[in-house]
Structure formats: structure tokens, C-alpha cells
Amino acid sequence: MRDSILFLIYLCTMSYFLIGNVIEDYAIYSLMAIYVLHVTLMKMNHTYEVALKKSVASIMEVRELKRLA
Numbered sequence: 001m002r003d004s005i006l007f008l009i010y011l012c013t014m015s016y017f018l019i020g021n022v023i024e025d026y027a028i029y030s031l032m033a034i035y036v037l038h039v040t041l042m043k044m045n046h047t048y049e050v051a052l053k054k055s056v057a058s059i060m061e062v063r064e065l066k067r068l069a
Contacts, residue, residue, distance in 0.1 A: 002045075006038045 013034060017027035041048070 002041060003038075006034065006041070010034050010038075 010031065013030060017023055017030070
């Protein structure tokens with residue numbers, strides 16, 4: 001899911017920059033920044049996946065406890 005979303009963002013950004021016939025320097029840096037973000041997210045995958053799952057589980061647990069009360 002993460003890869004698909006970042007790939008779509010990358011494609012949309014690249015398509016936007018390719019509207020003209022000239023690619024500016026800021027376009028290159030923007031695409032490189034998206035790539036670095038993607039690599040960073042892949043490296044930290046376990047950390048943020050665990051944090052996300054804990055927060056979702058906590059929210060679901062609170063909802064269940066409220067439902068039972």
C-alpha cells in the first residue's frame with residue numbers, strides 16, 4: 001500500500017513536471033526528495049508499523065470498552 005501510494009505521488013509529480021518540454025532543477029530535486037522519503041519509510045517500516053498498529057488497537061479497545069459499559 002505504501003509503495004503504491006508513493007508510486008502514484010511520484011508519477012503524478014513527474015507528469016506535472018513533464019507538461020513543458022524543459023525539466024527544471026527544482027523538479028529533479030523534488031523527485032529526489034520523494035525517493036529519499038520512500039527509502040526512509042522503507043528503512044523505518046517496522047518502527048512506524050508497530051506504532052500504527054498499537055494506536056489502532058488502543059482506539060479499538062477503547063471503543064469496545066465503551067460499548068460494553
